[in-house]
Each structure stands twice: as C-alpha cells, then as structure tokens.
Amino acid sequence: MRLAKMHVTPIALGDPPLLNAAGLHAPYALRTVVELVTEDGISGLAEVPGSLSVDALLNEARSVVLGADPLNWHALKARLETYFQPESSAARGDAPWDQRKVVQVFSALDVACLDIAGKAFGVPVATLLGGVVREKVPYSAYLFYKYEGAGGVLEFGTDPNAKGWDAARQRPALDADGIVDQARAMVAEFGFRSLKLKGGVFEPEIEVQSLRALRSAFGPEVPIRYDPNALWTVETAIRYGKELEDVLEYFEDPVRGQQAMAEVRRSVKLPFATNMCTTSFADLPGSVLSHSEDIILTDHHYWGGLHSSMELAAFCRSFARGISMHSNNHAGISMAAMTHLGAAMPNLSYALDTHYPWQWEEIIIGGRLPIEDGCVSLPKGPGLGVELDRPALARAHESYLRCGLAERDDQVEMRKKVPEWTFKATRW
C-alpha cells in the first residue's frame, strides 16, 4: 500500500472569548485538517492545532510522505526523523499550549496512517493501539472565566434565542457565581462527572473562591481539577495549594519547570499533573529524578501521535505515574482520535480534558459527536470511525480565509479589551 495524495486544509471554528494565563481566545479557533489518500483510494484523517507555520511544515513533509507505506509507521517516522531537525523540549515555550511544530506534523501523519490501517483491516484505531479497554471514554467539564459572547460570526455579541448550554456558552463568567452557573449548565447538557477550572486569570484568592463555590455546589463526589498554567510562584503555590488540599482531585501546573513543581509537590498533599513541565520523551528522565508530577497529561497532538502517547502510557505504568489527557480547542476528528486513545490506554486514571463543548460547528458527517453521561462512545466503524463532511470543511476553510488569523495569539486578543495587558511567565 502506498500514499498517493496529501491534503492540508486550514479551518476556523467559532470560539467564545475564553480567558486564560496567556490572554483571551480569538473569535475563531484555528485547526488544520490533514487527509492522506492511498493509491487505491483509502482516505485517512487527522486534525492538529491550526498554525500557518505548522501548515508549511506539513506541506514540506509531502515529499517524504508520498510513496510511503501507511501500514509501516516506523519506516515513515524514521524518514521524517531524518528529514526534520529534532525540536528541543525548551521549544515548547512559556504559553499554556505547546509551541513545538514538528511533533504536530508527526502526530497528523501517525493518526491519518492509523485511520487508513484501520479501514484497510476493518478494525477501529483503538484495536491497532492494543485493544479496546473501554467503549465509553470519560471526559471532564472544562470551565473557563470568560467575557460575554459566543465567538464566530457573532464575535462578542450573543444569540438571544439560544437556550440551555448554547445560552450558557455565551454568558460571561467572571466570578464564582458565573463559574458555578457555567458548570451547572455544562453538566446538565453533557453529564460530566468531574470538573476542571482553567485558572491563571485572576488573583489566586479569587480563583480559590470559585473552586470553593464549585465544591459547595457539587459536593465532594464531583472531583475538581485546577490549572493556573504555571503563573504562580513556589510560595503562592504552596500557600494556596495547602488551602485546596480538601478541594482538588489534582493540581495542574501551578508553577513553571520540573524543579519548582517538585518543590511544591513536596509541601502540598495533593496529586500534581502537568502538560507544561514534562511534555516530551526528553523530559522523562528529569521527571523521574525530580518527581515533578504524579500525573502526565498526554496530548497526541504534541507527543507525536497516538503510538507515542501509548509509549508514554507505558512509561507512566512503569514509573507509577497516572495518565490523563490535555486538550486545546478541537473538532470531531481530534475528538475521535482522543477517544480511541482513551479507549486503548489500560492505565487511564482520570477523565480526559476536552474543549469540545465550547465549539458548535463540525466538519464530520453526522455533526457533533455526542457526550452523554460525561462520556464519548468509541465511534463505530473501522479506523477513526468518522468521515469528512466536505461541504462543512469548505465552509470552515472559508471562515479561516475570512477571519484573517494565521497563528494563535491570545495576548493580541486580550489587548483589544485591555490595551496595556502583557503576558507574564510568572504573575503571582
């Protein structure tokens, strides 16, 4: 079997004005859809975070990809490793999301090849990753402080006819009451059984109040995780971490770097999770030596694909670390890939993160993948089990061309609201 075509399509999906440590989400979240097609017409899909520079690398990779055997990922990966310079783990950068690019190229090609292999053998991708351990994969409600507005064509306006979660997705949430209201609407719609609050937006006292309000509203049976995206000093993290010992399921990236994480971890009786200090295979020896975290949040887009995420899961098992999953905004192809991974990881220890409820547009046939009782069921059918809705893809590509965004830059968006706002790697 040989790969004959590779299509790279940047798209933009409406995204509300969500706040985080790096600023504010733009009215559109960018994604790039990759489609590989074999000589005999089998198509394989993948989706990665959208960025003009990643698209350029994907287009560059075409010369290595065409003619390769999609059933031999090791061989294609070796060719890609020879072609691209390795990226240092420091290239991840300080932003909440990973800045590395080559890992995303590897991820897109790995996922699309697995989709093809699944279709060729008539089995789900999860089977190719070792077998289906669970048919229903649990996700967590991902709560954000936000300004009023829906994003997309409505920008910062709202749709007065919206009901239920659609209406809540547009409402502002700038304090504890707003966050509890958002959590109630998200849980009512999707049945999530655990909550995550994205922090690093307001002073620690204010965010701790929101966490306490969530605990009072939902009770101790609903686990809560919290992520200030490494904006805190060690002293702040120890002080507030101790206050949160009876509130959190886990504390995600309160501080920056493995040494600082390890220091806080020694003083606070909570499990610690990361998608910021241990984010590549080169970081694993440091993780073992310093014991910087208890849980590693894989993300197949940044760990180089689904095979690599399974390798990480094996590491986590060997070194008694928990494993769960990080998320950025994404559409249904990534949701399917994340769900296959979640279905195949034997040692999955926590519900996965997903931004999926924040989007409403979709590019796969049948529309949005349902989240019921907080879980996504493994899509039916071989491969990823999803197919491209080509007219919807064309519309999302038109939105991309129209919106004029080329790279995610939350500081630029934030300055439209608060002109003097500046990102700080450590703020409190």
Ligand code: GKR
């Ligand atoms: O989309 O605002 C966001 C998140 O802050 C995201 O960029 C992070 O990468 O969800 C992420 C995280 O867990 O750090």
Ligand code: MG
């Ligand atoms: Mg995080």
